[in-house]
Amino acid sequence: MAFKIDSRVGVTSAYRWRQILSNYIFLAPVVALNLIVIVIPSLTSVYISMTKWSGLNQPEFVGLANFERLINDPIYWKSLSHNVIWTIFFLTIPVAMGLTGAFLLSGIKRFQMVYRVAFFIPYVIASVVNTELWRTLLHPRHGIGAWLAKQGIEGFDIRVFGSKHTALYGVAFVDSWHFWGFLVIVYLAAMYQVQPDLYEVAILEGASRFQRFRHVTVPGIRPTLVFTLLMIMIWSVPAFDYIYLLTDGGPAHASEVLGTYLYNMSFFRFEVGYAAAIGVTMALITAFIVAIFVILRRRGWEI
Amino acid sequence: MKRLSILMLLTLFIMVGAVGAQDAVTVTWWMEPSGSDDHVQELIIDVFNASHDNIQIDYQPQESINDQLRPALQAGVGPDIVWLAGNAAASQYVAGGFLLPLTGYADAYGWADKLLPWAYGAGIVAGELYSIPVTYESMVLFYNKTVFEENGWEVPRTADELWSLAQQTADMGLVPFPYGNATWQPSNEHLMGIYLNNYAGPDNVYAALIGEKAWTDSEFAEATDLLREHIADLGWFGGSLEDYYSLGGNDPTAMFASGEGTMMMSGTWMFRGLGPAFEETGMEWDWAPLPPFSEDADMQVGPYSYDLALGGNLGVNAATEHPEEVGIVLDFLLSDKARILELASTTGFGEWVIPLRYEIDDFPPGTDERVLRFHSDFAETTGAGRYGYTAWTFWPARANQQLWEAIELVWAGEMSVEEYLENHAAEWAQDAADGLVLSILPRE
Numbered sequence: 001m002a003f004k005i006d007s008r009v010g011v012t013s014a015y016r017w018r019q020i021l022s023n024y025i026f027l028a029p030v031v032a033l034n035l036i037v038i039v040i041p042s043l044t045s046v047y048i049s050m051t052k053w054s055g056l057n058q059p060e061f062v063g064l065a066n067f068e069r070l071i072n073d074p075i076y077w078k079s080l081s082h083n084v085i086w087t088i089f090f091l092t093i094p095v096a097m098g099l100t101g102a103f104l105l106s107g108i109k110r111f112q113m114v115y116r117v118a119f120f121i122p123y124v125i126a127s128v129v130n131t132e133l134w135r136t137l138l139h140p141r142h143g144i145g146a147w148l149a150k151q152g153i154e155g156f157d158i159r160v161f162g163s164k165h166t167a168l169y170g171v172a173f174v175d176s177w178h179f180w181g182f183l184v185i186v187y188l189a190a191m192y193q194v195q196p197d198l199y200e201v202a203i204l205e206g207a208s209r210f211q212r213f214r215h216v217t218v219p220g221i222r223p224t225l226v227f228t229l230l231m232i233m234i235w236s237v238p239a240f241d242y243i244y245l246l247t248d249g250g251p252a253h254a255s256e257v258l259g260t261y262l263y264n265m266s267f268f269r270f271e272v273g274y275a276a277a278i279g280v281t282m283a284l285i286t287a288f289i290v291a292i293f294v295i296l297r298r299r300g301w302e303i
Numbered sequence: 304m305k306r307l308s309i310l311m312l313l314t315l316f317i318m319v320g321a322v323g324a325q326d327a328v329t330v331t332w333w334m335e336p337s338g339s340d341d342h343v344q345e346l347i348i349d350v351f352n353a354s355h356d357n358i359q360i361d362y363q364p365q366e367s368i369n370d371q372l373r374p375a376l377q378a379g380v381g382p383d384i385v386w387l388a389g390n391a392a393a394s395q396y397v398a399g400g401f402l403l404p405l406t407g408y409a410d411a412y413g414w415a416d417k418l419l420p421w422a423y424g425a426g427i428v429a430g431e432l433y434s435i436p437v438t439y440e441s442m443v444l445f446y447n448k449t450v451f452e453e454n455g456w457e458v459p460r461t462a463d464e465l466w467s468l469a470q471q472t473a474d475m476g477l478v479p480f481p482y483g484n485a486t487w488q489p490s491n492e493h494l495m496g497i498y499l500n501n502y503a504g505p506d507n508v509y510a511a512l513i514g515e516k517a518w519t520d521s522e523f524a525e526a527t528d529l530l531r532e533h534i535a536d537l538g539w540f541g542g543s544l545e546d547y548y549s550l551g552g553n554d555p556t557a558m559f560a561s562g563e564g565t566m567m568m569s570g571t572w573m574f575r576g577l578g579p580a581f582e583e584t585g586m587e588w589d590w591a592p593l594p595p596f597s598e599d600a601d602m603q604v605g606p607y608s609y610d611l612a613l614g615g616n617l618g619v620n621a622a623t624e625h626p627e628e629v630g631i632v633l634d635f636l637l638s639d640k641a642r643i644l645e646l647a648s649t650t651g652f653g654e655w656v657i658p659l660r661y662e663i664d665d666f667p668p669g670t671d672e673r674v675l676r677f678h679s680d681f682a683e684t685t686g687a688g689r690y691g692y693t694a695w696t697f698w699p700a701r702a703n704q705q706l707w708e709a710i711e712l713v714w715a716g717e718m719s720v721e722e723y724l725e726n727h728a729a730e731w732a733q734d735a736a737d738g739l740v741l742s743i744l745p746r747e
Binding site: 054055056057135139140141159161162163164167247248250251252253254264267268269270271 | 369370373376377395396398399401484485488543544545546547548549550554558700701704708711712714715717
């Protein structure tokens, strides 16, 4: 060998540094992109949340005044409570439907692709189209309920989006209608990863279909299941499009969520500083959710 | 030789064309899409471009223009001419220094003599003109003439007659006032504006607008409570409060044109949609001024009045590189009444009626008599000082938003009228403290 041992160390060290440098060079574009579209706007938002700013004039630094105002703003708390309801709704109804749909689909061979496509189609249709579709179907004058009432079948001609008692759940239903097909496909893909031997053993042991689902399928897809639950919780914080399109947070704030409240503050009232404060609290809530999952994972949960 | 001549000629044409193209200034214009954009292009933009070699307008209707305009102007890449969602929005852009004062153009081109005084005045912020109006409108009582004739009803001229007829139609299973806000929540302000002006009276509203009267005064409380009773308790608007929240888009017009609804308290932008809807059903519509809602003569300004309203404004980006050319474009808009009325006629005179000083003879032949009657009576009545104020034209942004949004809490029984008006006064005070209350021309 031409090198002494010291030289070899030097070469190895230089090689390692080159490797580290090249790693950073390859990472640089992504880091730069994230700096531009995430870090800088996020830090800017934190600053804006501490200003009184219309989005057009010179920002005036007001410290934590916007956050103090949030604490005493009943509509903010009402919106937050609706986000909680929204999250619970999506953690239960679409997940249950997705699991059931995927489990039933996993058991059939013929026309499975047809069902998969049928379930998935609403997910790829634009929210504007989906909302118009359901607005028409649930229209109080010419929707399904009105038609049934004309046939003498009463009780279904309710004003789903017009009643403060049903507006939030009505919008959540429409959103989940478009979303559950996505969960079906995700869960179905996970179910195919479960070892078939486990099902065969369960059958030999006399397990019913539900018992196979409960004791084989669910544990088998647990990482996927928990991941979707995490994503649902995170996605529920900035929920916006279906609510904005169907009720715009009304009537009387009955379907207001943080996203629509923030939007109205910014674009109708020109209170961008206050809107940013709402946004910061949304980011903190999301961070809190992620932190819980990280802690659970570190404690050994399989998620 | 002949080939050489042709070649030289062609080269000359290309050079002249290139020089011409270099000299032509392009003025970009962002506009809220209105369904009339093809007509605007044909009757305004193409005509202008054909008659001005050195200026070309690039007309760009923008979806969600409110969301796009702010970041565009902040980034310094906005258009030369901007559409603004009313005077409140314009004042915010003025406060940020994003709009060019137009007073110089107005003086040079005599815009004060071309526009209706109140419409010209509405564009003034801190003594400078910053925007010109796109269209003017007012609130009236539309009624289904066919249903009225079938039932032998007279057009209501007083509040008693109006409310009595509303109750009668409701008892018949009809909807007195088909209306809804499902697709545009701020529609609430149409009704709030009508009730404030027609119950409390335009003089009182004016006094509150200029800070000489409290929004919490009893006249405004009674007006707000009257609307609450009509919309929430009696369900006169849409059929029920839940119907009102469920109806949107063309629903109310369809109900009105089918005879399911008998009257509409709405704006004259409805001139556009009523024609086609009634053509389908074969019924007839007409309109009448809204009567005063209070019997107290001291609060009223005559047998009836019209609320002043503007539907959008045009301003100029302070960062425009072509201020002179933009002035020429705007003056082109304000200088030919016949051209504007021709454009307005394509919308049934529901939009693009720039508030110029029209004479009735300016309207094109064949204009609907009902439209002519409105414009004629509007000019005469408002000229006599009998006019009120719509919220989207004369209210500052925060107070305006609170007016139409928080009223739903009153209707839902979650907030008292008193608390609602106290909040309104507080929002107004905040707007005033920020210098965003709009200037109002003194009442004569």
